[in-house]
Structures are given as C-alpha cells and as structure tokens.
Amino acid sequence: MTLTVRMSLRRLRSRKLSLVLSSFIIAWAMAMLVAGMLSSQVLEVSSTAYLDDLGMPDMFVSLSEGRPIEEVEDALSSSAIDTYDLRLRANGRATIGGAEVAVVLIGTSQPVNGEINRLTLLEGRSFAAAEESVMVAGSKTPMGSLEVTVNGLPLELNIVGKVRSAEFLINELETGSIVPGSGGMSVIYLPLTTLQTVLGQVVNDISMMIDDVQSRQEVEAALFPLPVSSMTYREDHQTSVIIQMGVDKFKVMLPTISIVFIFIGLISIFITMYRLVLSDSRNIGMLMSLGIDRWRIASSYLAIAGVILVLGGTLGVLMAYGFTAMISQMALDMMGQIPFVMPFAPLPFLTGLLVIVTAVITAVLVPVALVLRQSVNDALRYVPRTKVWTFGRATLTLASSLGLRNLFREPKRAAVVLMAIGLSIGAAGSWVLMVDSTQTYFDEQMSAQRWDVRITFNAPLDSDQAINDFSYGPANTTVPFVTLNGVASSDRASVGASVLAASDIEEVRTFELRRGSLDFEGAVLAKKIAEELKVGPGERITLNLGGRTETLLVTGEVNDLQTNAIYTSNASVMALLGEGLCQGVFVVLDDPAHTADYVSVLAGDPMVGGIELKEDVRLSLSNMYEGAISMLYAFFALNLLIALAVAVLATIISTAERDVEFTALASLGLPRSFIWRSLAVEVGTQATISAMLSIPFAFFLAKVFATMMEEAVFYIPIILSIATTVTVVVIGWMFVWPSIIWPIRWFRRLDLVRTLRERSSR
Amino acid sequence: MAFLSLENVSKSYSNGDETTTVLKDLSLTMDRGDMVMIMGPSGSGKTTLINAIGGIERPDQGRIVLDDIEVTSLDQRQLNEYRRNKVGFVFQFYNLIPTLTALENIMLALEGRKKGREEMRNKASDQLELVGLDGKQDRFPQELSAGEQQRVALARAMVKEPDLILADEPTGNLDESTETMVLRIFTKVREELGTTFIVVSHNQRLRDYMDRCYELRKGKLVSI
Ligand SMILES: Nc1ncnc2c1ncn2[C@@H]1O[C@H](COP(=O)(O)OP(=O)(O)OP(=O)(O)O)[C@@H](O)[C@H]1O
Ligand SMILES: [Mg+2]
Numbered sequence: 001m002t003l004t005v006r007m008s009l010r011r012l013r014s015r016k017l018s019l020v021l022s023s024f025i026i027a028w029a030m031a032m033l034v035a036g037m038l039s040s041q042v043l044e045v046s047s048t049a050y051l052d053d054l055g056m057p058d059m060f061v062s063l064s065e066g067r068p069i070e071e072v073e074d075a076l077s078s079s080a081i082d083t084y085d086l087r088l089r090a091n092g093r094a095t096i097g098g099a100e101v102a103v104v105l106i107g108t109s110q111p112v113n114g115e116i117n118r119l120t121l122l123e124g125r126s127f128a129a130a131e132e133s134v135m136v137a138g139s140k141t142p143m144g145s146l147e148v149t150v151n152g153l154p155l156e157l158n159i160v161g162k163v164r165s166a167e168f169l170i171n172e173l174e175t176g177s178i179v180p181g182s183g184g185m186s187v188i189y190l191p192l193t194t195l196q197t198v199l200g201q202v203v204n205d206i207s208m209m210i211d212d213v214q215s216r217q218e219v220e221a222a223l224f225p226l227p228v229s230s231m232t233y234r235e236d237h238q239t240s241v242i243i244q245m246g247v248d249k250f251k252v253m254l255p256t257i258s259i260v261f262i263f264i265g266l267i268s269i270f271i272t273m274y275r276l277v278l279s280d281s282r283n284i285g286m287l288m289s290l291g292i293d294r295w296r297i298a299s300s301y302l303a304i305a306g307v308i309l310v311l312g313g314t315l316g317v318l319m320a321y322g323f324t325a326m327i328s329q330m331a332l333d334m335m336g337q338i339p340f341v342m343p344f345a346p347l348p349f350l351t352g353l354l355v356i357v358t359a360v361i362t363a364v365l366v367p368v369a370l371v372l373r374q375s376v377n378d379a380l381r382y383v384p385r386t387k388v389w390t391f392g393r394a395t396l397t398l399a400s401s402l403g404l405r406n407l408f409r410e411p412k413r414a415a416v417v418l419m420a421i422g423l424s425i426g427a428a429g430s431w432v433l434m435v436d437s438t439q440t441y442f443d444e445q446m447s448a449q450r451w452d453v454r455i456t457f458n459a460p461l462d463s464d465q466a467i468n469d470f471s472y473g474p475a476n477t478t479v480p481f482v483t484l485n486g487v488a489s490s491d492r493a494s495v496g497a498s499v500l501a502a503s504d505i506e507e508v509r510t511f512e513l514r515r516g517s518l519d520f521e522g523a524v525l526a527k528k529i530a531e532e533l534k535v536g537p538g539e540r541i542t543l544n545l546g547g548r549t550e551t552l553l554v555t556g557e558v559n560d561l562q563t564n565a566i567y568t569s570n571a572s573v574m575a576l577l578g579e580g581l582c583q584g585v586f587v588v589l590d591d592p593a594h595t596a597d598y599v600s601v602l603a604g605d606p607m608v609g610g611i612e613l614k615e616d617v618r619l620s621l622s623n624m625y626e627g628a629i630s631m632l633y634a635f636f637a638l639n640l641l642i643a644l645a646v647a648v649l650a651t652i653i654s655t656a657e658r659d660v661e662f663t664a665l666a667s668l669g670l671p672r673s674f675i676w677r678s679l680a681v682e683v684g685t686q687a688t689i690s691a692m693l694s695i696p697f698a699f700f701l702a703k704v705f706a707t708m709m710e711e712a713v714f715y716i717p718i719i720l721s722i723a724t725t726v727t728v729v730v731i732g733w734m735f736v737w738p739s740i741i742w743p744i745r746w747f748r749r750l751d752l753v754r755t756l757r758e759r760s761s762r
Numbered sequence: 763m764a765f766l767s768l769e770n771v772s773k774s775y776s777n778g779d780e781t782t783t784v785l786k787d788l789s790l791t792m793d794r795g796d797m798v799m800i801m802g803p804s805g806s807g808k809t810t811l812i813n814a815i816g817g818i819e820r821p822d823q824g825r826i827v828l829d830d831i832e833v834t835s836l837d838q839r840q841l842n843e844y845r846r847n848k849v850g851f852v853f854q855f856y857n858l859i860p861t862l863t864a865l866e867n868i869m870l871a872l873e874g875r876k877k878g879r880e881e882m883r884n885k886a887s888d889q890l891e892l893v894g895l896d897g898k899q900d901r902f903p904q905e906l907s908a909g910e911q912q913r914v915a916l917a918r919a920m921v922k923e924p925d926l927i928l929a930d931e932p933t934g935n936l937d938e939s940t941e942t943m944v945l946r947i948f949t950k951v952r953e954e955l956g957t958t959f960i961v962v963s964h965n966q967r968l969r970d971y972m973d974r975c976y977e978l979r980k981g982k983l984v985s986i
Binding site for chain 2: 661663668671
C-alpha cells in the first residue's frame with residue numbers, strides 16, 4: 001500500500017460514522033433500483049409458474065345460453081385445440097346469516113386433477129358425491145350445508161372444501177373486468193351433473209388450452225355456431241391483468257425512486273468528501289510541493305471510494321434481496337398466496353453495482369479534482385473560511401442566533417443539504433400523495449356512476465320486456481345493457497376488450513372525455529385500449545366474438561378505470577348478441593335510500609342472476625385498489641430513514657468542524673442548556689425548512705410516478721390536499737429531529753484538553 | 763487561609779508503556795489579587811497546570827482549593843459551574859466563536875447568569891470599551907486582527923468578573939505594543955476588581971508587571 005493511500009485511509013478513522021452513513025445511503029439507492037427490477041421479475045416468474053401449475057386456460061369462453069354438450073363438442077373438434085373443459089355456470093343466491101348473498105355456481109367434471117382449471121385444495125377435501133361442493137377461498141359462504149336458489153329452484157349443497165383457482169385468484173373480479181363487483185364473490189364448484197339437474201343437460205362455459213397463438217383465429221372461427229357472449233384470452237383475463245399491473249408498478253416506481261436516492265447518495269458523499277479533501281488541503285499542498293504528481297494524489301482518495309463501494313455494495317446486495325423478498329412476498333400474498341420463486345437474475349445486480357460505482361467514483365473524484373486544481377501555494381495556505389449570515393441580531397437570543405448562523409455558515413452547503421433532506425422526505429411524501437390522490441380519484445370515478453342497482457340476468461332478455469319488468473316502485477330510469485368480452489382489432493393491433501353497450505349510457509354514468517366526442521352510435525374507447533389499438537376518433541375497429549364480428553367507428557376516447565373498456569350503443573352490437581336482447585339493466589332510483597326496498601322485491605326472481613349495489617361496488621373498489629397501493633406504504637415510509645441519515649451526516653460534518661468552538665463554549669463554563677438550545681434551533685430550523693421543501697418535491701415526484709403509471713395502469717391526477725401536506729411536513733419534520741442526538745452526544749464526550757492541545761499544535 | 767492553594771498536585775500521562783510525569787508533588791499558594799507568572803521550557807507542564815487549576819483537567823493526586831472550593835473534588839456539572847463563575851480563560855489562540863460578533867462573543871460569557879439582555883449587552887459593551895475596541899462590536903472574529911481578537915478574548919474572560927484569570931501565553935501571537943496594552947489591561951483590572959492572575963509566558967518582558975515569577979522544573983515550581 002502506497003504512503004498516499006495510507007494517508008487518505010487513515011483520515012477515515014475519525015469519520016467512521018460518515019462513511020457508514022454514506023455507504024448506507026448508497027446501499028439503499030442500489031437496493032431500490034435492484035429490487036424494482038428484480039421484484040418485477042420475481043412476480044412475473046412466480047405468477048406464471050403458479051398459473052401454469054393451476055392449468056390456467058389459454059382461452060375462456062362464455063355462452064349467452066346453455067347448449068347440449070354434443071353440440072359444443074362438435075364445434076370444438078378443431079385440431080388447434082389441445083384440451084378443453086366444458087362447464088355450466090350459473091348465478092344463484094343464498095341466504096347467509098339473514099343476508100342475501102350472490103353466489104356463482106360452476107359445474108365441472110374435472111375438479112382437482114384435470115389438465116385445465118385445476119383447483120388447489122386449501123382446506124377439507126374435493127367433492128365426490130352429487131351434493132358435495134367446494135368454494136373458492138374468500139367466499140362469504142361458510143363450510144357445511146347451504147341452500148342455493150338457482151333460476152328460482154332450490155339446490156341443496158354441502159361445502160366440503162376450500163380451494164384456490166387461477167380464474168378467481170382475486171375473487172372480487174368478474175371475468176374480463178378489473179373493476180370489482182360488490183364484495184368478494186362467493187364462488188362454488190360442484191359436479192357438473194348436479195347443476196344440470198336444475199338447469200338442464202347443457203353447458204355454457206368453455207375453457208381451452210390452445211396449440212399456439214397462430215391458431216387463435218382458427219379457434220375463433222370454430223366457435224361461430226355457438227352463442228358466444230364472452231371470449232377472453234389468458235393475457236386479457238383479470239388474473240393476468242392484475243398481476244401485470246402489479247409487475248408494471250414495481251418496474252416503474254422503484255427504479256424511479258432509486259434515481260432520487262442515488263442522487264441523494266451522490267450529494268452526501270460529495271459533501272463528506274469535499275469537507276475531507278478541503279481540510280486535507282495543506283497535506284495535499286505539501287504532497288504537491290514534494291513533487292508527487294496530482295493523479296497519484298487523486299487516486300489515493302479512490303481508496304475511500306473503494307471502501308464506500310465495498311461497504312455499500314455488500315449492504316446493497318443484501319438489502320436488495322431483502323427488499324425484493326419483502327415486496328414480492330407482500331404482492332404475491334395479496335394476489336392470492338402465490339408461492340415465491342426467486343429466479344436466477346444477475347442483471348439487476350450488475351446494473352445496480354454499475355450505477356453505484358459510477359456515482360461513488362464521481363462523488364469522490366470531483367471534490368478532489370477541485371482541490372487539486374489549486375496551485376501548490378494556495379493549497380498550502382488554505383484556511384477554512386466561515387461565511388456568516390447575520391439576521392435578526394436585535395431580536396434573537398444568543399443561543400438562537402448561534403444555532404441559525406451555524407446552520408447557514410456555509411450557505412451553499414446548507415442549501416444542498418436542505419435540498420437533499422427535503423428530497424428524501426419528498427420521496428416518502430410522494431407516496432402519501434399518491435395514495436391520497438388515488439382515493440380521491442376513485443371516489444370521483446365512482447361518483448361518475450349514476451346508477452344505483454345493476455341487475456344481471458341468467459339469460460338474455462328482450463330489452464323492452466326488461467324495462468317493463470324492472471321499472472317498478474322507486475325505479476326512475478331503467479337502462480338495458482349488454483356486456484361482451486371479446487377481441488377488438490384495428491389494422492395495426494388486436495387486444496382483448498370489454499364492451500359495455502347500452503341504449504342510453506349517459507343516463508347511467510358520466511365520462512371524462514379526452515378526445516373526439518361522446519357519440520355512442522360509434523365506439524368510445526378507454527385511453528389505454530385506444531393506445532394499444534393505435535386508433536383515434538374517425539378510425540374503425542372490429543369486435544370479434546366467437547367468430548362473429550361487428551365493425552365500429554371510433555368516436556371518442558375517455559379516461560376509465562377499466563382500461564380495456566369500449567362503450568357503445570345497444571344497436572351496434574346486435575349482430576354479436578341478437579337483436580333487441582340485453583343481459584341486464586342499470587336502474588337509477590328516485591332516491592338511493594330506497595335501494596333496499598327496490599332490491600327486496602327481486603328476491604326469488606328466476607331471471608335475476610346478480611344484483612350489485614353501487615355502494616358495495618364503491619367499497620370493494622376502494623378496498624381493493626387502496627390495498628394494492630397502500631401495500632408499499634410502510635415500505636416507502638422507511639425512506640424517511642434516508643432523510644434522517646442525510647440529516648445526521650450533515651450535522652456530523654458541520655459539528656465535527658466546530659470542535660474548537662464547542663471547546664471554547666465548554667471552557668467558558670456555559671450551562672448545558674445553552675448548547676442544547678442552540679443545537680435545537682439549528683436542527684429544528686433544518687427540520688422545518690427541509691420538511692417544507694419536501695412538499696414541492698413530493699408533488700413533483702408524485703406527478704412523475706403518475707405519468708409513468710399511466711403507461712402501465714391508469715392516470716391518477718395528483719392533488720395536494722391540506723391534510724396530506726400537513727402529514728408529510730409533520731412526519732418529515734419529526735424524522736429530522738433525531739439528528740440532534742449526535743452533536744449532543746458528541747458534546748458530552750468532547751475531550752476539552754485534547755481539542756485545546758490539537759488546536760495549539762495547528 | 764490563602765485564596766488559592768495547590769497541595770502536592772501530581773499529574774502524569776501514560777502513552778502505552780511509557781509514563782511521563784508532568785507535575786510532581788507541586789504546591790503553590792496565592793493571595794487574592796496576586797499576579798503570578800509561570801515560565802518553563804516547552805513540554806514542562808505549564809498548560810497542564812493551568813488546566814488543572816481551571817477545572818479542565820483533573821490531577822492524579824493532590825488538592826486544589828480556590829476560595830474555599832475544593833476544585834479537585836467537584837463533579838462534571840459542578841466543574842462547569844466553577845468555570846462559569848470563578849475563572850476566566852485566555853488562550854494563546856483566542857478560541858472565539860466565528861459565528862458570533864465581538865460583542866456577542868463577550869455576551870456569551872454572561873449566559874446562564876440571571877441577567878436581562880440589555881444589562882448583558884451593556885456590560886459586554888463596557889468591557890469592549892475597556893479593551894479599546896469600542897466601535898468594532900459588530901465585527902466577526904475573522905474581520906479582526908490577531909491583537910484585536912486576543913483583546914476580545916480578554917474581554918470575554920473578564921466580563922463575568924471572575925476571581926481568577928488563567929492566561930496561557932496570552933501575548934504569544936501579538937506585537938510588542940499590543941502586548942503592552944494587554945498587560946496594562948490586566949493591571950487595571952487587578953486594581954479595580956482585585957482579580958487574581960496566573961499568566962503563562964516565555965516572555966521576559968512580562969516580568970515587570972508581575973508580583974512573582976516561577977519556573978516549572980521537573981514537575982515543581984521554582985521561584986525565580
Ligand atoms: N494527552 C497526553 N498524553 C501524553 N502526554 C501528554 C498529553 N498531554 C500532554 N502531554 C505531555 O505532557 C507534557 C506537558 O505538556 P504541556 O502542554 O503542559 O506543556 P507546556 O509546558 O504547556 O508546553 P508548551 O510551552 O510547549 O506549551 C509534555 O511533555 C506533553 O508531551
Ligand atoms: Mg502550553
């Protein structure tokens with residue numbers, strides 16, 4: 001080891017804490033970056049493995065009415081289809097604890113060990129006898145016997161097990177929808193033959209495994225003879241969409257926030273190094289005067305970079321693993337306890353290391369270069385300068401002005417430090433802002449819905465008859481609708497779409513128009529699907545549902561939670577469902593308070609499959625998305641630790657250079673409280689200013705996140721509410737305060753004699 | 763009873779295996795208002811002695827009693843109070859607070875005494891006048907010359923009217939005329955307030971102002 005390297009490493013001894021803190025900040029930045037990249041990989045790999053394991057079908061098809069098995073099998077004779085599972089699906093209702101609960105019944109012939117739609121048993125056993133059944137975890141139904149009403153007929157069931165299935169991984173969601181229905185759906189799997197005793201010898205639900213993507217068109221064509229009402233490919237299924245949304249969120253958010261932390265790490269190391277090199281100025285001058293060349297001197301400081309990198313890199317790798325495991329575990333648990341699979345992925349780690357190596361070396365070398373630029377003479381003669389800002393001389397006490405002036409004694413550095421702390425608090429605060437804005441946004445989205453009750457029928461019904469049948473009592477407006485899940489195509493692309501067609505859509509909800517007009521004679525598209533299809537108003541798209549197609553003119557583009565939504569009029573989709581038919585009605589009541597009255601009449605109506613109340617939907621929507629977005633809340637709050645670390649680092653740097661002053665104060669026999677008061681003013685001002693600064697940073701970062709999330713999910717307008725502002729400022733402020741512990745401890749341990757002697761020897 | 767008495771004070775430093783004995787059974791008595799000079803070669807223990815009397819450093823053995831206070835048996839908190847009320851330090855390198863003005867540096871010494879701000883300010887201002895720096899009260903230390911800084915330090919030591927002033931090479935960095943001025947101030951303060959002075963210096967010219975002069979030799983004080 002050369003003498004110059006040894007010289008710079010020895011300097012580190014007295015700066016151990018600064019070194020550790022710098023390494024910690026850098027490690028954190030790296031961990032965030034790596035965790036962002038890695039956890040999205042973990043989620044993708046784990047969920048794909050899990051879905052494959054569960055035999056997630058490549059294609060889900062629903063028929064608008066049941067058809068005999070032979071007829072369906074005939075249609076499915078295409079060679080492109082590997083395997084299929086024919087099921088019968090029906091909506092039923094059960095009374096549980098006095099309340100009426102909607103139940104989805106799925107009759108299947110291959111429950112646990114089939115190749116497709118495998119159910120994983122969580123509790124109890126699979127069904128064997130005719131009246132036995134299993135339910136999806138999260139259902140409201142209890143284990144044991146249950147009477148379900150299907151099509152007005154009673155069905156006695158005995159629930160003997162609890163299962164998980166790929167298609168109901170998140171059982172708030174209906175096929176094709178990422179906007180939840182009311183509460184958790186109660187889903188019950190039972191023997192196909194049992195359900196057929198009530199509904200007849202038919203099936204209405206097909207799941208398929210398909211050879212490859214090329215054969216999709218062949219399969220779609222084969223479905224032509226069947227009355228298809230919904231056709232969803234695996235990647236458009238809500239399970240896949242929700243998982244993808246989670247994956248994208250991590251991919252976007254964590255690396256973005258890691259940039260902030262890399263920046264903060266850079267600043268911290270820069271400040272520490274600058275201080276160190278400046279106080280080394282005379283030594284450097286001495287070395288230069290001895291004729292040692294500048295590069296040798298500079299490279300000796302690289303040893304410090306090396307130490308930070310070894311510490312930070314090691315800690316960073318460990319923390320990255322920790323963060324990834326934590327984030328992925330939480331996300332996977334939320335998506336239905338998907339087992340965690342850690343892929344072998346060196347790339348994120350290499351990227352992370354590369355980034356911190358560059359950042360640390362820059363932060364170390366730039367201040368060294370600044371000092372080395374001086375002439376030998378200037379370096380030898382260097383004396384630390386103190387700029388003094390004077391303010392409030394007449395009104396402030398001595399302790400306060402001492403604290404304030406100390407905070408700003410190097411104005412540039414003070415500004416940088418305040419910004420860095422503000423930025424760290426802001427990074428944490430941006431998350432609070434996101435959560436708050438999301439909630440507000442969802443509330444607004446829900447208030448865009450004007451309907452009070454949504455009724456889905458067991459089979460298509462004539463629209464006029466539906467209006468007639470359901471416009472009773474408190475019903476003000478009754479709007480028949482059709483929902484279809486199919487494939488939308490433009491000249492350029494084709495994606496899964498969720499179509500809502502109603503005769504008078506604007507009676508039941510309002511829209512936030514982005515482009516074009518709200519002309520529902522044509523198709524109004526949600527922003528994301530319009531983007532994916534690369535179409536705008538004036539262009540044409542084709543809807544495909546089981547081989548039957550309908551071409552629509554795009555008239556508008558709207559913001560929507562359901563990112564693949566297409567809104568149009570009943571008439572436009574007649575060719576797909578059948579003339580004059582509807583699948584359900586939206587009901588607007590004269591007063592939402594009459595909801596219970598209205599619904600009570602529906603009990604026992606054999607036509608009614610599902611009843612959703614707007615209030616329930618609102619609740620489950622906010623539960624689901626708030627849960628998803630709040631998941632990282634605690635995690636992001638940890639970022640406040642970085643704010644503290646920066647504050648401690650800054651306090652250390654500025655108090656360590658004031659040892660002589662502390663000694664002078666001590667030799668005057670000043671009361672401890674004087675020192676504490678002045679430190680409190682210094683740290684308190686630092687906390688207050690940086691907490692205030694954090695607000696613009698938080699707002700800006702939240703905007704950035706929102707813009708980036710727009711690509712992956714949907715755009716959330718960022719709103720700065722007073723409550724959020726106060727929360728961020730107060731919490732940030734509190735987190736900066738503990739940095740006062742360090743100078744207080746330091747003052748207590750201060751060795752008067754030694755500092756006095758060191759000073760005299762200078 | 764003497765105002766200040768040191769009885770058999772000993773102090774040694776150990777550096778690994780080596781032990782340096784700096785003060786060895788040192789004794790000294792002084793009356794109120796005495797002005798005493800301590801000389802001695804570098805490394806002889808002058809600073810150590812001053813620090814011990816001022817309650818900054820603890821001797822290994824012996825007793826130091828000032829005005830009936832047994833300094834050697836005070837705890838940290840009491841020592842701090844002792845420094846605040848009884849002694850004033852003047853260092854060779856002034857040790858002013860760079861972020862406080864000349865006047866504020868002096869006012870600092872009055873912190874913790876139950877006095878009003880205005881009173882503090884007036885007292886500090888008087889003291890600044892005494893050391894001939896009126897008009898420079900709003901200057902920061904780095905805007906003052908070395909001699910001016912030392913005078914501020916003097917004023918800071920004297921403003922609380924301590925019984926004892928300990929000066930460790932107070933004129934080491936000053937030219938002759940400033941040095942003379944500093945000593946005149948010492949003399950004046952002693953006359954007016956009866957303050958006791960212990961001044962460490964190598965400077966023979968200071969002897970004329972002193973009552974007595976000692977040399978620190980092999981850990982003991984020898985009168986010269
Ligand atoms: N912390 C310490 N550890 C070891 N030895 C010490 C320590 N502090 C002081 N000494 C030694 O004690 C002796 C006396 O030091 P002191 O500073 O009192 O001398 P001095 O008379 O003031 O010298 P000078 O005239 O150079 O200021 C010196 O030899 C010094 O090396
Ligand atoms: Mg000395």
